[in-house]
Amino acid sequence: MKILMTGGTGFVGVNLAARLLEDGHELTVLTRRIPAGLPAVRAVECDPAVTGPWQDEVAAHDAVINLAGASIFRRWTKKYRRELRDSRLNTTRNLVEAISGQALISASAVGYYGFHGDEELTESDGPGDDFLAELCRDWEAAALDAKKKGSRVVLARLGIVLGKDGGALEQMVRPFRLHAGGRLGSGRQWFSWIHLRDLLEAFAHLLSEQDLEGPVNLTAPNPVQNRDLAAAIGKALNRRSWLPAPGFAIKMVMGELGSVILKGQRVKPKKLGEGGFEFEFPGIEAALRDLLISPAG
Numbered sequence: 001m002k003i004l005m006t007g008g009t010g011f012v013g014v015n016l017a018a019r020l021l022e023d024g025h026e027l028t029v030l031t032r033r034i035p036a037g038l039p040a041v042r043a044v045e046c047d048p049a050v051t052g053p054w055q056d057e058v059a060a061h062d063a064v065i066n067l068a069g070a071s072i073f074r075r076w077t078k079k080y081r082r083e084l085r086d087s088r089l090n091t092t093r094n095l096v097e098a099i100s101g102q103a104l105i106s107a108s109a110v111g112y113y114g115f116h117g118d119e120e121l122t123e124s125d126g127p128g129d130d131f132l133a134e135l136c137r138d139w140e141a142a143a144l145d146a147k148k149k150g151s152r153v154v155l156a157r158l159g160i161v162l163g164k165d166g167g168a169l170e171q172m173v174r175p176f177r178l179h180a181g182g183r184l185g186s187g188r189q190w191f192s193w194i195h196l197r198d199l200l201e202a203f204a205h206l207l208s209e210q211d212l213e214g215p216v217n218l219t220a221p222n223p224v225q226n227r228d229l230a231a232a233i234g235k236a237l238n239r240r241s242w243l244p245a246p247g248f249a250i251k252m253v254m255g256e257l258g259s260v261i262l263k264g265q266r267v268k269p270k271k272l273g274e275g276g277f278e279f280e281f282p283g284i285e286a287a288l289r290d291l292l293i294s295p296a297g
Contacts, residue, residue, distance in 0.1 A: 007107070058095065072084065072257065106139075110265050130260075159193050163197075176237050
């Protein structure tokens with residue numbers, strides 16, 4: 001299969017490209033800068049958030065994977081809010097404009113659901129009303145316009161991806177390595193996560209299962225509360241989980257993003273489960289042992 005990918009030079013994108021190459025797919029990656037160490041893919045230097053000749057590339061491919069978007073892990077100033085929206089919505093709209101029936105797997109996030117305390121959330125639940133939820137809702141709506149062109153559209157709602165050598169886990173474990181780790185705020189907020197290897201297999205599953213469409217939660221089947229996550233990290237690193245970070249301090253440093261971190265969502269991957277997908281790492285302790293204790297960790 002010939003696959004076009006945006007966001008292919010990010011943490012998830014580079015690993016996904018390598019995984020898809022293992023299956024014999026041909027990949028074209030759209031990127032604003034071609035970095036060193038990119039897997040053996042064809043790279044097209046362009047800004048997919050801006051219309052241009054790159055859109056002619058779409059027709060030569062069987063499927064499109066859209067991972068583009070500025071990182072949410074920064075303070076959300078008014079200017080950066082606009083960048084978060086434009087990087088996602090403009091890229092998606094430009095892809096859809098160029099699509100002519102190819103399958104589209106477009107990233108979204110579990111932030112779509114907003115905040116519901118201890119309530120379990122599946123793909124049938126509606127969106128929240130905070131900034132991140134509205135961003136995900138509009139991002140998904142832009143992708144769904146491809147259905148009008150006969151495309152199968154999958155909305156891949158990612159949880160927090162845990163992997164080696166980058167991503168969220170690298171930031172999360174730093175305080176523990178300094179013997180200063182602990183829960184964030186009350187620690188009761190839910191953390192919906194997925195091991196990188198399971199995420200990559202899930203994307204391969206989304207490509208191959210032609211009847212699968214609409215929203216699909218890409219999260220492990222066992223979300224954990226933040227206090228249990230902190231304890232599991234401490235256990236994996238043989239460090240105490242003893243120094244909580246006060247909620248007011250997190251909000252002071254991170255602004256609105258801090259509120260998102262202190263609330264979280266309890267998301268379940270119902271569609272993956274119903275489709276027979278098997279997780280290698282359904283539980284957080286096994287996932288962290290693999291990522292933090294193994295020789296390459």
